[in-house]
Amino acid sequence: MGVRRRLIPYYLITPGGLYLVVFFLVPLALMVYTSLQSGGILSGGFTFTWEFQNYADVLAGYQTQFIRSIAYSLIVTFAALLLAYPMTYWIAFYAGRWKSSFLLLILLPFFVSFIIRTVQWKFILGDNGPVLGLLKGIGALPDGFRVLATPFAVIAGITYNFLPFTALPLYVSLERIDKRLIEASKDLYATRWQAFRRVVWPLSLPGVFAAFLLTFVPATGDYVNSQLLGGPSTTMIGQIIQTKFLTENDYPEAAALSVILMVAMVILASIYARILGTEEATRAAAAT
Numbered sequence: 001m002g003v004r005r006r007l008i009p010y011y012l013i014t015p016g017g018l019y020l021v022v023f024f025l026v027p028l029a030l031m032v033y034t035s036l037q038s039g040g041i042l043s044g045g046f047t048f049t050w051e052f053q054n055y056a057d058v059l060a061g062y063q064t065q066f067i068r069s070i071a072y073s074l075i076v077t078f079a080a081l082l083l084a085y086p087m088t089y090w091i092a093f094y095a096g097r098w099k100s101s102f103l104l105l106i107l108l109p110f111f112v113s114f115i116i117r118t119v120q121w122k123f124i125l126g127d128n129g130p131v132l133g134l135l136k137g138i139g140a141l142p143d144g145f146r147v148l149a150t151p152f153a154v155i156a157g158i159t160y161n162f163l164p165f166t167a168l169p170l171y172v173s174l175e176r177i178d179k180r181l182i183e184a185s186k187d188l189y190a191t192r193w194q195a196f197r198r199v200v201w202p203l204s205l206p207g208v209f210a211a212f213l214l215t216f217v218p219a220t221g222d223y224v225n226s227q228l229l230g231g232p233s234t235t236m237i238g239q240i241i242q243t244k245f246l247t248e249n250d251y252p253e254a255a256a257l258s259v260i261l262m263v264a265m266v267i268l269a270s271i272y273a274r275i276l277g278t279e280e281a282t283r284a285a286a287a288t
Contacts, residue, residue, distance in 0.1 A: 035255035046251060054256040062240055062257065069237040070264065072151070073220040076158045080166040080215050081208065083159070088167050089200075092174035099175075106167050114161060118228050121157045122148065125229070149231030157225035165214040173207020174200070212272060217265055237261055 035054055037046040059066075091102045109117060123129055125147045128136070135141040147153050177200060185195040223238030230236075237257060244254030 031255045031258055034251050035253075035259050037252045039252075041249050051252060054252045055260065058253050058256045058260065062237065065235055065237045065240055066260070066264070068234070069220050069261075070268070072155055072158065072226075072236060073216050075155050076162065076219045077166075077212055077216045079155070079159050080163050081170075081211060084163060084167040084170055084211065085208075088171040088174055092171055092177075093179070103168075103171065106164050109161075110164060115224065117161060118157055118224055121153075121160065121225075122228050125153055125156075148229060149234065151230075151234055153229040154226045154234045154236075157229045158219050158222055161222075161225065162215045162219055165218070166211040169210035169214060170204065170207045173204045173210070177203050209273060213269055216269070220265055221261065 033048065034046070036048060036051050038049045038051040038054075039046045087106075091099055095102050124131055126132065127146045127148065132141060132145065132147065136143055136145070181199050181203075182195050185199050186192075190198065221238045221241075223236060223242050226234055226236040227239055241254050241257050241261075244250045244257065
């Protein structure tokens with residue numbers, strides 16, 4: 001009986017563990033394996049040859065797109081945090097019985113296809129669309145002014161599409177904060193800003209970190225917004241990977257690009273976690 005009881009946690013984790021092995025570890029291993037192949041479809045297929053040169057080639061050839069993708073994603077992530085944190089803070093502390101209704105409003109964009117949402121942004125930001133067309137018509141903007149095919153259009157589109165990924169973990173983290181802690185800080189003559197800085201912000205750091213990951217990771221690999229809203233000067237690494245896989249059929253270099261991108265995101269997320277002090281914040285929240 002004792003042995004069986006000790007095995008219960010392993011039984012419970014088995015379904016999730018198998019899922020991760022089959023749908024994460026195995027594809028990841030295949031991707032790394034593919035990245036070390038050489039050859040081509042027209043030259044007899046691909047062969048595993050420990051071709052580490054693939055990594056050097058893609059780093060040398062697409063360094064600009066890598067840097068641009070990381071830069072855009074960081075801007076998107078911090079912009080989404082700046083937009084979502086005040087909004088979720090208000091919902092968690094002041095919305096009262098309307099919390100669910102406001103959360104539903106945040107989630108409403110998910111009821112529309114990702115592609116359709118992005119295409120609508122292209123329509124709204126068009127050179128003669130409802131916004132720029134009106135401003136040009138009244139003389140507020142010159143006729144040659146445009147937003148599409150600029151970094152602003154791509155960053156704005158990605159921010160809009162991934163804003164719910166930022167808002168939801170922030171709300172969950174803020175909602176779990178014991179309101180009595182804030183009242184106690186006020187009893188100790190803390191101002192509203194001091195109560196936020198000393199109590200609310202440290203206890204919400206796990207949510208901030210989760211929001212960072214859920215926004216930064218998919219934003220870095222996004223290619224739909226940069227393809228529909230951007231131009232040649234805003235190409236992101238996701239577009240390159242898509243082209244390599246589906247158009248050029250250059251699977252080794254596409255896989256090498258994917259591996260490098262994944263490693264870069266893991267490193268950046270680890271640095272961010274250390275800077276943010278998420279582990280200490282998590283322990284503080286648990287102790288509370």
